[in-house]
Amino acid sequence: MRFSHHAKNRMRKEGLGFDLIKAIVRAPLRRRWDEAGNPIAVGHDLAGRHIEVVLALDDPGYVITVIVRRTPR
Numbered sequence: 501m502r503f504s505h506h507a508k509n510r511m512r513k514e515g516l517g518f519d520l521i522k523a524i525v526r527a528p529l530r531r532r533w534d535e536a537g538n539p540i541a542v543g544h545d546l547a548g549r550h551i552e553v554v555l556a557l558d559d560p561g562y563v564i565t566v567i568v569r570r571t572p573r
Contacts, residue, residue, distance in 0.1 A: 501525065507563045514568045520545055521566060524553050538564065 501522055503511070511521065524543035532540050539560060541553045550569040556562040 501561050501563065503563045504565065507565050510566045510568075514549075514566070516545065516551070516566060516568070520551075521553055521563065524551060525555065525563070528553075 501518075503518070503521075507521075511517070525541045528541035528543050530542040532542065534540060534554060536557065538557045539555045541555065543551050543553070545551060552567040552569065554564045554567065556564055
């Protein structure tokens with residue numbers, strides 16, 4: 501799995517590790533898609549934060565960004 505510079509920065513800012521993000525992608529609680537059709541793996545961390553991992557449409561092994569939401573969508 502590869503991570504964009506933006507995804508790495510977001511993970512660092514939110515204190516998220518690579519292992520957690522990989523686990524969410526492998527076994528998401530839910531899947532959805534953004535407006536561009538990119539798949540989003542949805543999960544949460546031990547603190548209960550809602551985490552969305554946005555993957556590239558043409559390369560699902562590439563993490564575009566990671567979004568942490570205080571309330572689920």
